[in-house]
Amino acid sequence: MNDIKLALLGSQGAGKSAVLVRFLTRRFIGEYASNTNSLYHKRLSIDGRQLNLEVFDPCSQGSEARCILEEPVDWADGFVVVYNISDRTSFINAKNILRQIRETRMENCKGEMDVPVCLVGNKQDLCHARQVREDEGRGLAQENRCNFQEVSAAESYQDIANLFTQLIRRVMEHLKYRADRRRYSGSKSMAKLINNVFGKRRKSV
Numbered sequence: 001m002n003d004i005k006l007a008l009l010g011s012q013g014a015g016k017s018a019v020l021v022r023f024l025t026r027r028f029i030g031e032y033a034s035n036t037n038s039l040y041h042k043r044l045s046i047d048g049r050q051l052n053l054e055v056f057d058p059c060s061q062g063s064e065a066r067c068i069l070e071e072p073v074d075w076a077d078g079f080v081v082v083y084n085i086s087d088r089t090s091f092i093n094a095k096n097i098l099r100q101i102r103e104t105r106m107e108n109c110k111g112e113m114d115v116p117v118c119l120v121g122n123k124q125d126l127c128h129a130r131q132v133r134e135d136e137g138r139g140l141a142q143e144n145r146c147n148f149q150e151v152s153a154a155e156s157y158q159d160i161a162n163l164f165t166q167l168i169r170r171v172m173e174h175l176k177y178r179a180d181r182r183r184y185s186g187s188k189s190m191a192k193l194i195n196n197v198f199g200k201r202r203k204s205v
């Protein structure tokens with residue numbers, strides 16, 4: 001069974017809990033406690049594979065709260081970064097969060113392929129009050145080589161289910177890549193060791 005760890009990041013009130021609860025329960029619940037960190041668990045089957053999904057929904061992060069961010073950035077295998085399409089400040093905050101994910105990951109996992117991230121523009125039902133155009137969201141996602149989806153946690157389940165499914169697939173590929181890489185560098189250093197021990201002896205025969 002694979003363990004997959006995701007973290008949801010974004011501004012206060014962007015709808016992180018609403019998006020996650022929609023995915024986990026198919027329901028929209030209007031209000032959520034926002035002063036605690038929550039860890040959700042779910043067993044899933046994707047492409048015939050059984051998965052243990054853990055999702056970390058931290059209490060809100062302001063753009064200045066780098067220390068709160070670093071914990072989930074180290075822990076998670078993939079990220080959902082949520083902004084509210086009717087709140088430009090939340091979009092700017094999402095931009096900062098994407099940069100911080102990139103920087104923290106670059107420091108910790110040198111040379112690894114990009115960690116899977118999905119940028120989500122929530123509250124699509126509030127398009128009459130839109131402050132962030134869809135192409136701006138798409139452009140930011142392209143710059144950061146991540147997936148992008150506009151959704152409405154209030155109105156629809158399917159888009160949210162699709163984005164989580166795609167993200168989980170990318171996380172599984174990423175974890176496999178990391179495991180293969182570790183195995184490869186392990187066997188390379190073993191080959192080096194064998195060469196060091198026996199290579200010299202062979203030369204002197």
Ligand SMILES: Nc1nc2c(ncn2[C@@H]2O[C@H](COP(=O)(O)OP(=O)(O)OP(=O)(O)O)[C@@H](O)[C@H]2O)c(=O)[nH]1
Binds near residue numbers: 013
């Ligand atoms: N119209 C609309 N409102 C939404 C949507 N998603 C969430 N909301 C509302 O936005 C508010 C904030 O939603 P939350 O899910 O608590 O947001 P959050 O990002 O988890 O907020 P914090 O826990 O404070 O960080 C709540 O009043 C939700 O009912 C949506 O798609 N459309």
